[in-house]
Amino acid sequence: MTDSRTPAVDQLTVVADDLSGAPIRALLAAHHAEMADTSPAESMxxxxxxALRDPAITVWSAWVGADLAGCGALKELDPEHGEIKSMRTAPEFTGRGVAAAVLAHLVAVARERGYRRLSLETGAEDFFAPARRLYLRHGFTECGPFGSYSPDPLSRFFTLALDPA
Incomplete structure:
Protein backbone atom coordinates (compact mmCIF):
# COMPACT_ATOMS: atom_id res chain seq x y z
CA MET A 1 0.00 0.00 0.00
CA THR A 2 1.32 3.44 -0.91
CA ASP A 3 1.47 6.17 1.69
CA SER A 4 -1.02 8.75 0.39
CA ARG A 5 0.84 11.50 2.26
CA THR A 6 3.98 11.01 0.18
CA PRO A 7 3.86 12.32 -3.38
CA ALA A 8 6.24 10.66 -5.80
CA VAL A 9 9.11 13.07 -6.40
CA ASP A 10 8.83 12.15 -10.08
CA GLN A 11 5.40 13.83 -10.00
CA LEU A 12 7.03 17.10 -8.96
CA THR A 13 7.16 19.78 -11.65
CA VAL A 14 9.63 22.64 -11.15
CA VAL A 15 8.98 25.79 -13.18
CA ALA A 16 10.37 29.33 -13.34
CA ASP A 17 7.93 31.56 -11.48
CA ASP A 18 7.09 35.22 -12.11
CA LEU A 19 5.78 35.62 -8.53
CA SER A 20 2.35 36.74 -9.69
CA GLY A 21 0.32 33.77 -8.43
CA ALA A 22 -1.39 33.78 -5.06
CA PRO A 23 0.09 30.42 -3.90
CA ILE A 24 3.73 31.42 -4.43
CA ARG A 25 3.15 34.87 -2.96
CA ALA A 26 1.55 33.33 0.14
CA LEU A 27 4.32 30.73 0.56
CA LEU A 28 7.05 33.35 0.26
CA ALA A 29 5.24 35.77 2.58
CA ALA A 30 4.95 33.00 5.19
CA HIS A 31 8.64 32.16 4.69
CA HIS A 32 9.69 35.78 5.15
CA ALA A 33 7.48 36.19 8.24
CA GLU A 34 8.81 33.01 9.84
CA MET A 35 12.41 34.04 9.17
CA ALA A 36 11.70 37.46 10.72
CA ASP A 37 10.18 35.72 13.78
CA THR A 38 13.11 33.31 14.04
CA SER A 39 16.10 35.61 13.55
CA PRO A 40 16.92 39.11 14.75
CA ALA A 41 16.72 41.73 11.98
CA GLU A 42 20.50 42.05 11.64
CA SER A 43 20.79 38.28 11.05
CA MET A 44 17.73 37.79 8.83
CA ALA A 51 13.82 41.83 -3.53
CA LEU A 52 13.10 38.50 -5.26
CA ARG A 53 12.19 40.42 -8.42
CA ASP A 54 15.81 41.54 -8.82
CA PRO A 55 16.93 40.64 -12.38
CA ALA A 56 19.89 38.71 -10.88
CA ILE A 57 17.42 36.31 -9.18
CA THR A 58 15.38 33.52 -10.71
CA VAL A 59 12.66 31.90 -8.59
CA TRP A 60 11.29 28.41 -9.25
CA SER A 61 8.15 26.90 -7.81
CA ALA A 62 7.63 23.16 -7.38
CA TRP A 63 4.20 21.67 -7.96
CA VAL A 64 2.49 18.36 -7.40
CA GLY A 65 -0.45 18.69 -9.73
CA ALA A 66 -2.19 21.95 -8.83
CA ASP A 67 -0.63 22.08 -5.35
CA LEU A 68 2.38 24.28 -4.63
CA ALA A 69 4.89 22.05 -2.84
CA GLY A 70 7.85 24.40 -2.48
CA CYS A 71 10.19 26.90 -4.05
CA GLY A 72 13.76 28.03 -4.32
CA ALA A 73 15.69 30.83 -5.95
CA LEU A 74 19.08 31.30 -7.51
CA LYS A 75 20.91 34.63 -7.39
CA GLU A 76 23.86 35.34 -9.63
CA LEU A 77 26.65 36.88 -7.55
CA ASP A 78 29.04 36.93 -10.51
CA PRO A 79 29.35 34.90 -13.73
CA GLU A 80 30.95 31.99 -11.85
CA HIS A 81 29.21 32.15 -8.46
CA GLY A 82 25.56 31.70 -7.54
CA GLU A 83 23.68 31.86 -4.26
CA ILE A 84 20.68 29.81 -3.21
CA LYS A 85 17.89 31.93 -1.74
CA SER A 86 14.34 31.39 -0.48
CA MET A 87 14.30 27.61 -0.18
CA ARG A 88 10.91 26.72 1.27
CA THR A 89 8.68 23.66 1.41
CA ALA A 90 4.94 24.10 1.86
CA PRO A 91 3.97 22.75 5.30
CA GLU A 92 1.80 19.95 3.90
CA PHE A 93 4.76 18.65 1.86
CA THR A 94 7.47 18.76 4.55
CA GLY A 95 9.54 15.59 4.81
CA ARG A 96 8.57 14.25 1.37
CA GLY A 97 11.67 15.05 -0.67
CA VAL A 98 10.50 18.37 -2.10
CA ALA A 99 13.44 20.37 -0.73
CA ALA A 100 15.93 17.83 -2.07
CA ALA A 101 14.29 17.93 -5.51
CA VAL A 102 14.26 21.75 -5.60
CA LEU A 103 17.88 21.83 -4.44
CA ALA A 104 18.86 19.34 -7.17
CA HIS A 105 17.12 21.58 -9.72
CA LEU A 106 18.98 24.68 -8.49
CA VAL A 107 22.32 22.85 -8.62
CA ALA A 108 21.60 21.65 -12.17
CA VAL A 109 20.69 25.18 -13.31
CA ALA A 110 23.83 26.57 -11.66
CA ARG A 111 25.91 24.05 -13.62
CA GLU A 112 24.09 24.92 -16.85
CA ARG A 113 24.85 28.60 -16.23
CA GLY A 114 28.52 27.74 -15.87
CA TYR A 115 28.84 28.64 -12.21
CA ARG A 116 31.92 27.15 -10.62
CA ARG A 117 30.57 27.66 -7.11
CA LEU A 118 27.17 27.69 -5.44
CA SER A 119 26.82 29.12 -1.93
CA LEU A 120 24.14 29.82 0.65
CA GLU A 121 23.51 31.27 4.08
CA THR A 122 21.23 29.71 6.65
CA GLY A 123 20.68 30.09 10.37
CA ALA A 124 22.83 28.64 13.12
CA GLU A 125 19.94 28.02 15.54
CA ASP A 126 18.41 24.56 16.08
CA PHE A 127 15.38 25.66 14.01
CA PHE A 128 17.63 25.56 10.91
CA ALA A 129 19.20 22.14 11.63
CA PRO A 130 17.06 20.32 9.00
CA ALA A 131 18.19 22.80 6.33
CA ARG A 132 21.85 22.38 7.32
CA ARG A 133 21.50 18.58 7.16
CA LEU A 134 19.92 18.86 3.69
CA TYR A 135 22.80 20.95 2.33
CA LEU A 136 25.47 18.71 3.89
CA ARG A 137 23.75 15.60 2.48
CA HIS A 138 23.97 17.15 -0.98
CA GLY A 139 27.70 17.85 -0.86
CA PHE A 140 27.80 21.40 0.47
CA THR A 141 30.56 22.18 2.97
CA GLU A 142 30.77 24.93 5.54
CA CYS A 143 32.66 28.03 4.52
CA GLY A 144 33.13 31.60 5.62
CA PRO A 145 30.95 34.53 4.62
CA PHE A 146 30.78 35.25 0.90
CA GLY A 147 29.43 38.06 -1.25
CA SER A 148 28.20 40.90 0.93
CA TYR A 149 27.77 38.79 4.08
CA SER A 150 29.74 39.54 7.26
CA PRO A 151 30.65 37.10 10.02
CA ASP A 152 27.59 36.51 12.20
CA PRO A 153 27.25 33.98 15.04
CA LEU A 154 23.63 33.38 13.96
CA SER A 155 24.54 32.55 10.35
CA ARG A 156 26.14 29.47 8.83
CA PHE A 157 27.57 29.57 5.33
CA PHE A 158 27.88 26.67 2.90
CA THR A 159 29.37 26.21 -0.55
CA LEU A 160 29.53 23.60 -3.28
CA ALA A 161 32.21 23.49 -5.98
CA LEU A 162 30.61 22.79 -9.36
CA ASP A 163 31.91 21.19 -12.50
CA PRO A 164 30.39 22.82 -15.59
CA ALA A 165 27.59 20.87 -17.26
Whole structure:
Protein backbone atom coordinates (compact mmCIF):
# COMPACT_ATOMS: atom_id res chain seq x y z
CA MET A 1 0.00 0.00 0.00
CA THR A 2 1.32 3.44 -0.91
CA ASP A 3 1.47 6.17 1.69
CA SER A 4 -1.02 8.75 0.39
CA ARG A 5 0.84 11.50 2.26
CA THR A 6 3.98 11.01 0.18
CA PRO A 7 3.86 12.32 -3.38
CA ALA A 8 6.24 10.66 -5.80
CA VAL A 9 9.11 13.07 -6.40
CA ASP A 10 8.83 12.15 -10.08
CA GLN A 11 5.40 13.83 -10.00
CA LEU A 12 7.03 17.10 -8.96
CA THR A 13 7.16 19.78 -11.65
CA VAL A 14 9.63 22.64 -11.15
CA VAL A 15 8.98 25.79 -13.18
CA ALA A 16 10.37 29.33 -13.34
CA ASP A 17 7.93 31.56 -11.48
CA ASP A 18 7.09 35.22 -12.11
CA LEU A 19 5.78 35.62 -8.53
CA SER A 20 2.35 36.74 -9.69
CA GLY A 21 0.32 33.77 -8.43
CA ALA A 22 -1.39 33.78 -5.06
CA PRO A 23 0.09 30.42 -3.90
CA ILE A 24 3.73 31.42 -4.43
CA ARG A 25 3.15 34.87 -2.96
CA ALA A 26 1.55 33.33 0.14
CA LEU A 27 4.32 30.73 0.56
CA LEU A 28 7.05 33.35 0.26
CA ALA A 29 5.24 35.77 2.58
CA ALA A 30 4.95 33.00 5.19
CA HIS A 31 8.64 32.16 4.69
CA HIS A 32 9.69 35.78 5.15
CA ALA A 33 7.48 36.19 8.24
CA GLU A 34 8.81 33.01 9.84
CA MET A 35 12.41 34.04 9.17
CA ALA A 36 11.70 37.46 10.72
CA ASP A 37 10.18 35.72 13.78
CA THR A 38 13.11 33.31 14.04
CA SER A 39 16.10 35.61 13.55
CA PRO A 40 16.92 39.11 14.75
CA ALA A 41 16.72 41.73 11.98
CA GLU A 42 20.50 42.05 11.64
CA SER A 43 20.79 38.28 11.05
CA MET A 44 17.73 37.79 8.83
CA UNK A 45 18.68 37.47 5.17
CA UNK A 46 15.42 36.20 3.66
CA UNK A 47 14.26 38.27 0.71
CA UNK A 48 10.79 39.74 0.38
CA UNK A 49 8.81 39.65 -2.89
CA UNK A 50 10.23 42.97 -4.07
CA ALA A 51 13.82 41.83 -3.53
CA LEU A 52 13.10 38.50 -5.26
CA ARG A 53 12.19 40.42 -8.42
CA ASP A 54 15.81 41.54 -8.82
CA PRO A 55 16.93 40.64 -12.38
CA ALA A 56 19.89 38.71 -10.88
CA ILE A 57 17.42 36.31 -9.18
CA THR A 58 15.38 33.52 -10.71
CA VAL A 59 12.66 31.90 -8.59
CA TRP A 60 11.29 28.41 -9.25
CA SER A 61 8.15 26.90 -7.81
CA ALA A 62 7.63 23.16 -7.38
CA TRP A 63 4.20 21.67 -7.96
CA VAL A 64 2.49 18.36 -7.40
CA GLY A 65 -0.45 18.69 -9.73
CA ALA A 66 -2.19 21.95 -8.83
CA ASP A 67 -0.63 22.08 -5.35
CA LEU A 68 2.38 24.28 -4.63
CA ALA A 69 4.89 22.05 -2.84
CA GLY A 70 7.85 24.40 -2.48
CA CYS A 71 10.19 26.90 -4.05
CA GLY A 72 13.76 28.03 -4.32
CA ALA A 73 15.69 30.83 -5.95
CA LEU A 74 19.08 31.30 -7.51
CA LYS A 75 20.91 34.63 -7.39
CA GLU A 76 23.86 35.34 -9.63
CA LEU A 77 26.65 36.88 -7.55
CA ASP A 78 29.04 36.93 -10.51
CA PRO A 79 29.35 34.90 -13.73
CA GLU A 80 30.95 31.99 -11.85
CA HIS A 81 29.21 32.15 -8.46
CA GLY A 82 25.56 31.70 -7.54
CA GLU A 83 23.68 31.86 -4.26
CA ILE A 84 20.68 29.81 -3.21
CA LYS A 85 17.89 31.93 -1.74
CA SER A 86 14.34 31.39 -0.48
CA MET A 87 14.30 27.61 -0.18
CA ARG A 88 10.91 26.72 1.27
CA THR A 89 8.68 23.66 1.41
CA ALA A 90 4.94 24.10 1.86
CA PRO A 91 3.97 22.75 5.30
CA GLU A 92 1.80 19.95 3.90
CA PHE A 93 4.76 18.65 1.86
CA THR A 94 7.47 18.76 4.55
CA GLY A 95 9.54 15.59 4.81
CA ARG A 96 8.57 14.25 1.37
CA GLY A 97 11.67 15.05 -0.67
CA VAL A 98 10.50 18.37 -2.10
CA ALA A 99 13.44 20.37 -0.73
CA ALA A 100 15.93 17.83 -2.07
CA ALA A 101 14.29 17.93 -5.51
CA VAL A 102 14.26 21.75 -5.60
CA LEU A 103 17.88 21.83 -4.44
CA ALA A 104 18.86 19.34 -7.17
CA HIS A 105 17.12 21.58 -9.72
CA LEU A 106 18.98 24.68 -8.49
CA VAL A 107 22.32 22.85 -8.62
CA ALA A 108 21.60 21.65 -12.17
CA VAL A 109 20.69 25.18 -13.31
CA ALA A 110 23.83 26.57 -11.66
CA ARG A 111 25.91 24.05 -13.62
CA GLU A 112 24.09 24.92 -16.85
CA ARG A 113 24.85 28.60 -16.23
CA GLY A 114 28.52 27.74 -15.87
CA TYR A 115 28.84 28.64 -12.21
CA ARG A 116 31.92 27.15 -10.62
CA ARG A 117 30.57 27.66 -7.11
CA LEU A 118 27.17 27.69 -5.44
CA SER A 119 26.82 29.12 -1.93
CA LEU A 120 24.14 29.82 0.65
CA GLU A 121 23.51 31.27 4.08
CA THR A 122 21.23 29.71 6.65
CA GLY A 123 20.68 30.09 10.37
CA ALA A 124 22.83 28.64 13.12
CA GLU A 125 19.94 28.02 15.54
CA ASP A 126 18.41 24.56 16.08
CA PHE A 127 15.38 25.66 14.01
CA PHE A 128 17.63 25.56 10.91
CA ALA A 129 19.20 22.14 11.63
CA PRO A 130 17.06 20.32 9.00
CA ALA A 131 18.19 22.80 6.33
CA ARG A 132 21.85 22.38 7.32
CA ARG A 133 21.50 18.58 7.16
CA LEU A 134 19.92 18.86 3.69
CA TYR A 135 22.80 20.95 2.33
CA LEU A 136 25.47 18.71 3.89
CA ARG A 137 23.75 15.60 2.48
CA HIS A 138 23.97 17.15 -0.98
CA GLY A 139 27.70 17.85 -0.86
CA PHE A 140 27.80 21.40 0.47
CA THR A 141 30.56 22.18 2.97
CA GLU A 142 30.77 24.93 5.54
CA CYS A 143 32.66 28.03 4.52
CA GLY A 144 33.13 31.60 5.62
CA PRO A 145 30.95 34.53 4.62
CA PHE A 146 30.78 35.25 0.90
CA GLY A 147 29.43 38.06 -1.25
CA SER A 148 28.20 40.90 0.93
CA TYR A 149 27.77 38.79 4.08
CA SER A 150 29.74 39.54 7.26
CA PRO A 151 30.65 37.10 10.02
CA ASP A 152 27.59 36.51 12.20
CA PRO A 153 27.25 33.98 15.04
CA LEU A 154 23.63 33.38 13.96
CA SER A 155 24.54 32.55 10.35
CA ARG A 156 26.14 29.47 8.83
CA PHE A 157 27.57 29.57 5.33
CA PHE A 158 27.88 26.67 2.90
CA THR A 159 29.37 26.21 -0.55
CA LEU A 160 29.53 23.60 -3.28
CA ALA A 161 32.21 23.49 -5.98
CA LEU A 162 30.61 22.79 -9.36
CA ASP A 163 31.91 21.19 -12.50
CA PRO A 164 30.39 22.82 -15.59
CA ALA A 165 27.59 20.87 -17.26
Missing amino acids: HALDLT
